[in-house]
Amino acid sequence: MPIVTVADNNFPCKMGVMRKVFVLLGLAVFFAISLPAASLPDQVVFVGKEKYQALIKKGMAENWRSLPLGERTVRAGLALTGTPYENYTLELHERIEAPSVNMRGMDCWTFFEIALGTARALKVSAHPTTKDMLRMIELDRYRGGRCNGIFTSRLHYLEQWLQDNERRGLVADITPKLPGARKLHRDMKEMSASWKSSKQLRANRSLIPEMARIEAQLSKKGIWYVPNSKVAAAEKHLRNGDIISIVTTWPRGYTSHVGVAYRDKAGVLRFLHASRNERKVLVDSRLSTYVKRYKSNAGIMVARPKDI
Secondary structure (H helix, E strand, O other), rough: OOOOOOOOOOOOOOHHHHHHHHHHHHHHHHHHHOOOOOOOOOHEEEEHHHHHHHHHHHHHHHOOHOHHHHHHHEEEEHOOOOEEEEOOOOOOOOOOOOOOOEEEOOOOHHHHHHHHHHHHHHHHHHOHHHHHHHHHHHHHHHHHHHOOOOOOHHHHHHHHHHHHHOOOOOOEOOHHHHHOEEEEOOOOOOOOOHHHHHHHHHOOOHHHHHHHHHHHHHHOOEEEEEEEEHHHHHHHHHOOEEEEEEEEEOOOOOOOEEEEEEEEOOOEEEEEEOOOOOOOEEEEEEEHHHHHHHEEEEEEEEEEEOOO
16 A cells, blocks of 8 residues: 655645545555556457467468477478568557467567467367467466456566576576577676667656666576577577577677477578568578677577477
């Protein structure tokens, strides 16, 4: 309950007045707790239902459910190749945060979420629905697996996503065990510094200190990563469906991109991702070749998802 500070020189402290104040405050807290969280329309939070249903139909017809999680994730990811690249698909409302899926346009993060979420949904449900998919997304995307309707409940950084999901037993950070892995610490200043680029933070500046707190926490903890020069040697240890985060050279953050490990029929470990440059989901080159393509890439961080 909020603390009411009464200035002595303005308001006499009379028992009747104070009783009314506390009653009103109590009612305000009651209604704040009792009222349901604001929500967004179904057509807003799930775009492209027909494409999702076609993906599920394909997965059921080909019995993806019988495959290991990593193989299911790759099958779903391959089926999504050609999907247009689209950024900011999660920025649905300036004040209401909600689990969402957009099957018609994906960025690098929503692509791997949808591929992994589809793979999990096919295992936990005989006939996965859009509600099943939204629950898989909520489980993966939000702190503790729950969206509370507030922007800061979303996991905004891949290193934060890995730590939170690993704590809940949903993924394993295999990076420290890879050859050439080393620890990295940086002083993160991302969303707290560039808050003007976020629709939600512009509308809710009171959330900026929480973003700064999260960044400070991640800065202190650091990450494990495999430098570019060691990625080729690490490839033989990677499996289909591993989540590959690209570590950036930018000193104010850790990661800049993400995709899925895919070993092709020739045995080459390739990078399956939603490419901003190519404007679509595609199977890219060998992973070790990809990371050396851009000077902004420093290496990789690898998470291995688990079934729920």
